[in-house]
Amino acid sequence: MKHKYYIMKKILLLVIAIVLMAPVVNASHIVGGEITVKWVGPTQNDFQIQVRVFRSCQSSSAPMPSTASVRLHDAVTYATQQTWTLNNPTLTNNLPFSDPCFPVVGICVDQGIFTQNVTIPDNANGNGYFLEYQICCRNGGVTNLNDPSNEGMTFYCEIPNPADALTLNNSSPDMGDYPLNAFFCVGNPRTFQFNVTDVDGDSLVYSLVTPLDDGFMNTAPAFPYNDVIWGGGYNLANMIGGTPPLVIDQNTGIMTGSTTLIGQFVFGVLVEEYRNGVKIGEVRRDVQFQSIGGCTGGNPLTQVDTVISNNVTIQIPYNKLYCRDMVWSDPNGDTLYMELTSTIFDSGAYYTNPIPDGNGDYTYFWDWDGTSFNSNITIPPNGYDPLVGAASNVGDIGQRWCYTPSCSQIGVTYPFRMAGYSVGCDGVSGDTIDFFIEVIEPIADLKSPGNKSIPFASEYCRNIVFHDANIVDAMQIEITSEIFSMGAEFPSVDNTFGYQNWVYFGSDSILTTNVSNGAPSSINSAKRFCWTPDCEHIGNTYNIQATISSIDCPTSDGLKDTINFSYTVLPPFDSLDVIPNVFSPNGDGINDVFTLGYTNADGNRVGGTSNPCHDDIQIKIYSRWGLLVYESNEYPEFEWDGSNKGGGKVNAGTYFVLISGTYGNETVTLDQRTVSVVDPK
Numbered sequence: 230m231k232h233k234y235y236i237m238k239k240i241l242l243l244v245i246a247i248v249l250m251a252p253v254v255n256a257s258h259i260v261g262g263e264i265t266v267k268w269v270g271p272t273q274n275d276f277q278i279q280v281r282v283f284r285s286c287q288s289s290s291a292p293m294p295s296t297a298s299v300r301l302h303d304a305v306t307y308a309t310q311q312t313w314t315l316n317n318p319t320l321t322n323n324l325p326f327s328d329p330c331f332p333v334v335g336i337c338v339d340q341g342i343f344t345q346n347v348t349i350p351d352n353a354n355g356n357g358y359f360l361e362y363q364i365c366c367r368n369g370g371v372t373n374l375n376d377p378s379n380e381g382m383t384f385y386c387e388i389p390n391p392a393d394a395l396t397l398n399n400s401s402p403d404m405g406d407y408p409l410n411a412f413f414c415v416g417n418p419r420t421f422q423f424n425v426t427d428v429d430g431d432s433l434v435y436s437l438v439t440p441l442d443d444g445f446m447n448t449a450p451a452f453p454y455n456d457v458i459w460g461g462g463y464n465l466a467n468m469i470g471g472t473p474p475l476v477i478d479q480n481t482g483i484m485t486g487s488t489t490l491i492g493q494f495v496f497g498v499l500v501e502e503y504r505n506g507v508k509i510g511e512v513r514r515d516v517q518f519q520s521i522g523g524c525t526g527g528n529p530l531t532q533v534d535t536v537i538s539n540n541v542t543i544q545i546p547y548n549k550l551y552c553r554d555m556v557w558s559d560p561n562g563d564t565l566y567m568e569l570t571s572t573i574f575d576s577g578a579y580y581t582n583p584i585p586d587g588n589g590d591y592t593y594f595w596d597w598d599g600t601s602f603n604s605n606i607t608i609p610p611n612g613y614d615p616l617v618g619a620a621s622n623v624g625d626i627g628q629r630w631c632y633t634p635s636c637s638q639i640g641v642t643y644p645f646r647m648a649g650y651s652v653g654c655d656g657v658s659g660d661t662i663d664f665f666i667e668v669i670e671p672i673a674d675l676k677s678p679g680n681k682s683i684p685f686a687s688e689y690c691r692n693i694v695f696h697d698a699n700i701v702d703a704m705q706i707e708i709t710s711e712i713f714s715m716g717a718e719f720p721s722v723d724n725t726f727g728y729q730n731w732v733y734f735g736s737d738s739i740l741t742t743n744v745s746n747g748a749p750s751s752i753n754s755a756k757r758f759c760w761t762p763d764c765e766h767i768g769n770t771y772n773i774q775a776t777i778s779s780i781d782c783p784t785s786d787g788l789k790d791t792i793n794f795s796y797t798v799l800p801p802f803d804s805l806d807v808i809p810n811v812f813s814p815n816g817d818g819i820n821d822v823f824t825l826g827y828t829n830a831d832g833n834r835v836g837g838t839s840n841p842c843h844d845d846i847q848i849k850i851y852s853r854w855g856l857l858v859y860e861s862n863e864y865p866e867f868e869w870d871g872s873n874k875g876g877g878k879v880n881a882g883t884y885f886v887l888i889s890g891t892y893g894n895e896t897v898t899l900d901q902r903t904v905s906v907v908d909p910k
C-alpha cells in the first residue's frame with residue numbers, strides 16, 4: 230500500500246509539472262516583446278490585453294506563434310486568477326530597418342500583435358495583479374547569454390486593482406512598435422528610444438533590467454520569475470560590452486550604447502508607472518538587438534556660438550524681464566539637438582521664440598557689448614524630436630528663454646546646463662556648458678537735497694525726488710520729522726504731477742510721476758512737503774529723514790535708502806538804516822501815514838523790516854518846540870496818521886522822532902530821527 234502511494238505521488242507531481250509548463254510556447258528565434266493592458270470600458274473591469282512578439286525572420290527561424298496564453302495572478306499571493314488564450318495575431322513581416330547614413334543589411338524581424346478584450350475582476354484581497362506570457366526560445370547565437378538556446382522569455386507587467394479609486398480605468402504604458410533604427414554599431418555609440426506613451430499622463434521612470442527566463446514561478450515573496458544567465462563578462466552594468474556601456478535616461482528613456490563585437494545582444498527595459506508619487510504599475514520589454522559593423526567613423530566637432538563659458542555666474546536683476554538666446558552650431562551641418570536644464574524653469578522661467586521675419590525664420594542674438602549684439606544667426610524654426618525629447622535643427626540651433634524673478638528669489642543662484650549634441654553619419658558628439666544664474670537686487674540711491682536755511686514766516690516747500698530707470702518696482706517715499714507736528718504738510722500737486730528737482734538730470738529740471746503727491750510709482754518717484762515756520766522756530770535746526778523703499782519687495786535691503794538733512798529757521802532781516810522821513814496825511818491814499826517800514830504797491834519793502842516775534846519799540850514824536858504830539862508802545866508795525874494827542878491834525882512842519890527798544894536784530898538805546906508832515910488835512 231505504501232509502495233502504491235509512492236508511485237501515485239510521483240505520477241501526481243509529474244502531472245502538476247506538465248500543467249505548470251503548459252503555457253510556455255516553443256518557437257525558436259524569438260527576439261523580444263512585452264505584454265500590456267489597456268482599459269476599454271465601459272465598466273471599470275473592461276480591458277484589452279495586448280502581447281507584442283518580435284521574431285527573427287531568417288529562413289531557419291520557427292514561424293510566429295498563432296496563439297498566446299496569458300495568465301493573471303494576484304500580485305501578492307501569486308495565485309492564478311484567470312487564463313486567456315489570444316489568437317490570430319496581426320503580423321508585420323520583415324520590418325523596414327533603415328539608417329540615413331549607411332545601408333542596413335542582415336537584420337530581419339517580424340512583429341506579431343495579439344489582442345483580446347477581457348474582464349478583469351476586482352481583487353477581493355485589495356491587491357493588484359501581474360500578467361505574464363511565457364515563450365521559448367531565444368536565438369542560439371545570442372552573444373551575451375550563457376546558454377541562449379535553453380533560455381526562454383517571460384513577458385511581465387503589473388497593474389493596479391480595478392476597484393482602486395485612485396487608479397480607476399488605468400492603462401499600462403504602451404511600449405510602441407519595434408524601433409526601425411534598433412541595432413548597435415561596433416565601436417560607435419548609437420542613441421535610440423522606444424516610443425513609450427501613457428494615455429493617463431502618469432509619470433514614467435525608465436531603467437535597464439536583466440531579461441526574465443521562462444519556466445516555473447517562484448513562491449512569494451520572491452520575484453515570480455528568474456533572470457536569464459549572462460555570459461562571461463556580461464552583466465546588468467555591462468550588457469553589451471562596449472564603451473560607453475548601454476545606459477538609459479530614467480526620465481526620457483533615451484538609450485545610448487556601443488558594442489565591440491558583431492552579434493546579437495539581449496537586454497531588458499523596465500518602465501514604472503507613477504501617479505501622485507506612488508507606483509501603480511510596470512511594463513517590461515525583453516528585446517534583442519543586432520550589432521553590425523561598417524558604421525564607425527570620426528565624431529564631428531561641435532562648436533558653441535555663445536559667450537557663456539563653464540562655471541561663470543550671470544547676474545540678472547530682480548523684477549525685470551531677462552531673456553537669453555542660447556545657440557549651438559555644427560560645422561558639418563548635422564542634425565543638432567539642444568536641451569536646457571535648470572531649476573530656474575521650476576521658478577517661472579519659460580521658453581519663447583523671437584519674432585519671425587517675413588520667411589518665418591528666427592534670429593537669435595548673443596555677445597552683447599552694452600550697446601548692441603555682435604553676433605547673430607537667422608535659422609528656420611526648431612523641430613521637436615519625440616524620440617530624443619529635445620529641440621532639433623540642422624546645422625544651427627537656437628533657443629530663447631526668459632525669466633522675471635520675483636522678490637522671494639533675490640539672492641538665489643540657479644545652476645544651468647546647456648547641452649547640445651549632433652547626430653550625423655559619423656556618429657554622435659556633444660558638449661555641455663554649466664554655468665549659474667544669480668538673481669540680484671538693484672541698489673536704490675536716494676539723493677539728498679542738502680541742508681537748508683529757511684526764512685521765518687514764509688512757506689517753504691521741498692521736493693524729495695527719486696529716479697532710476699533700472700528699478701521697475703513701485704517705489705514709495707516716506708518723510709518723517711518733528712516739523713510735521715508743527716504745521717508741516719504734504720500738499721496736493723497740479724495735474725501735471727511735475728516736481729522741480731536739483732539732484733537728477735542736472736539742475737532745475739522737472740521730474741514727472743503721473744501720480745498724486747507721494748503715491749507709489751515706478752522709475753520716477755517724488756514727494757513734496759511744505760512748512761511755514763513760526764516765532765518759536767527761529768534759530769532752531771530741525772532734522773528731516775526721507776526713506777525710499779519698494780512696495781513690491783518691502784523686505785529688500787538693496788531697494789531701500791535713507792537720507793537725512795536739516796532746516797535751520799532764520800529771523801527776518803530788519804534794520805532802521807533807511808526809513809521814510811516825509812508823509813502827507815491828506816487822505817488821498819498816497820503816503821498817508823508814517824511808519825518804520827512798509828510794502829509798497831509794487832511789492833517792494835520800503836524802510837525797515839521788523840521781527841514781530843521779538844521787537845519791542847517805544848515811539849515818541851515831538852514838535853520843534855518840544856511838545857509831545859504822539860507816542861506808541863504798540864507792535865512795531867505802528868502807523869502815525871499825523872494826529873496829535875488831542876485827536877486833531879498837527880500842522881505841517883518838521884517833527885522829531887525818538888526810538889528806543891529792540892527792532893529785529895538791533896537793540897536801539899535811543900535813536901533820533903526827523904519826519905516832515907506835508908499838507909495835513
